[in-house]
Amino acid sequence: xxxxxxxxxxxxxxxxxxxxxxxxxxxxxxxxxxxxxxxxxxxxxxxxxxxxxxxxxxxxxxxxxxxxxxxxxxxxxxxxxxxxxxxxxxxxxxxxxxxxxxxxxxxxxxxxxxxxxxxxxxxxxxxxxxxxxxxxxxxxxxxxxxxxxxxxxxxxxxxxxxxxxxxxxxxxxxxxxxxxxxxxxxxxxxxxxxxxxxxxxxxxxxxxxxxxxxxxxxxxxxxxxxxxxxxxxxxxxxxxxxxxxxxxxxxxxxxxxxxxxxx
Numbered sequence: 001x002x003x004x005x006x007x008x009x010x011x012x013x014x015x016x017x018x019x020x021x022x023x024x025x026x027x028x029x030x031x032x033x034x035x036x037x038x039x040x041x042x043x044x045x046x047x048x049x050x051x052x053x054x055x056x057x058x059x060x061x062x063x064x065x066x067x068x069x070x071x072x073x074x075x076x077x078x079x080x081x082x083x084x085x086x087x088x089x090x091x092x093x094x095x096x097x098x099x100x101x102x103x104x105x106x107x108x109x110x111x112x113x114x115x116x117x118x119x120x121x122x123x124x125x126x127x128x129x130x131x132x133x134x135x136x137x138x139x140x141x142x143x144x145x146x147x148x149x150x151x152x153x154x155x156x157x158x159x160x161x162x163x164x165x166x167x168x169x170x171x172x173x174x175x176x177x178x179x180x181x182x183x184x185x186x187x188x189x190x191x192x193x194x195x196x197x198x199x200x201x202x203x204x205x206x207x208x209x210x211x212x213x214x215x216x217x218x219x220x221x222x223x224x225x226x227x228x229x230x231x232x233x234x235x236x237x238x239x240x241x242x243x244x245x246x247x248x249x250x251x252x253x254x255x256x257x258x259x260x261x262x263x
Contacts, residue, residue, distance in 0.1 A: 080253040081223035084260045085240060086111040086198065087231040088139055088177060091118055091125035096231045100128060102241040106248075109133050111196070111257045112231070113177035116141035116161030119168065126168045135256045136165055137175035137196065146182040158191060175257065196257050198228035204236040213239035218246050224260050 090096045091114055103110055112129055114136060119126050129136050141157040141164075144150065162173045176193045183195050202216035213235060217227055227243070229236050244254060 081251055082255050082259060083221060083223065083225050083227070083247065083252045084111060084255055084257045085227045085229065085244065086113060086177070086196070086257060087229050087240075088113045088179075089118075089143065090114055090231040091122045091129075092232040093122055093125070095234055095237050096122075096125055097128075098234075099231050099237045099240065100125075100132065100134075102237065103134075103244075104132055106241070106244055108244055108254045109135075109256050110254070111135040111137060111175070113137040113139035113175070113196070114161075114165065115139050115143055116157065116164045119161070119164050123168045126165065130169045130171075135175065135258065136169060136173070137177055137257075138162055138165065138173050138193065139177050140179060143179050145180045146178055146184060151184065155187060155190070158187070158193070162191075162193075194261070196226070196261070198226045200225045200227040202227075202229070202239070204233065204239060205230050208233070208235045210235045210238045210242065214242045214246070217243040218250075221247055221252065223252075226257060226260060 085108070087096075087099070087110060090112060096112075109132075112134055114126065116138075126136060138158055138161045140154065141161045144154055144157050146154045158176060165173050174192075174194060175196050176191075177196050177198075181197055188194065200217060200220045202213045202220075204213045207213065213229075217239065221227070221243075229240050231237065231240075248254070
């Protein structure tokens with residue numbers, strides 16, 4: 001073969017060789033990129049499954065938490081909470097009797113802080129309170145407020161009222177509610193009496209609006225609350241009984257003040 005033909009052959013061979021190499025390189029690149037795309041798709045799909053699984057898990061956690069909270073609220077609603085209802089300034093010959101009827105129908109025990117002068121006028125109502133299981137406490141004889149200038153008179157009124165109540169019930173009076181909440185702790189030892197104040201006051205004495213008084217009571221009521229009312233107004237009696245019905249539905253159990261204070 002002449003040198004010219006050999007040169008032409010070699011150039012063609014090298015050209016073909018380079019073409020083959022180029023095709024192989026291109027094929028390799030296609031394979032690489034194809035693998036990467038496939039891998040990327042698989043990663044995306046896997047990531048989607050992971051994210052979807054995480055979302056579902058988070059939703060499940062939230063749903064479980066919500067159910068748990070709802071269960072706790074339901075259990076709290078069903079759990080009995082103690083509360084005491086108390087009445088001052090009686091006994092009244094009409095309204096206290098109506099109140100006692102309503103309490104008896106509901107099997108509710110209350111605490112009455114009576115005025116000595118009214119207890120003396122209506123001993124039969126005091127007897128009924130005792131017979132039906134209510135606690136009877138002292139609210140002074142004439143609703144006197146303790147001041148720095150009248151301590152002895154205040155003390156005498158407590159003693160006089162104790163004598164009236166004990167003369168009817170033949171039991172010692174243990175509890176006192178000082179009018180307007182003013183008190184001298186030294187009297188506790190002097191008279192062997194325990195003061196009982198309050199933490200729910202709907203101010204029933206200054207309104208005849210039963211619904212307003214009821215709303216005030218049920219909105220403020222909490223476990224171990226002591227409700228202050230007066231059994232000398234029709235609106236107060238109605239509000240007391242309505243509040244009892246509502247609060248019992250909400251899981252409250254009405255007790256006398258001694259269960260709140262000493263248990």
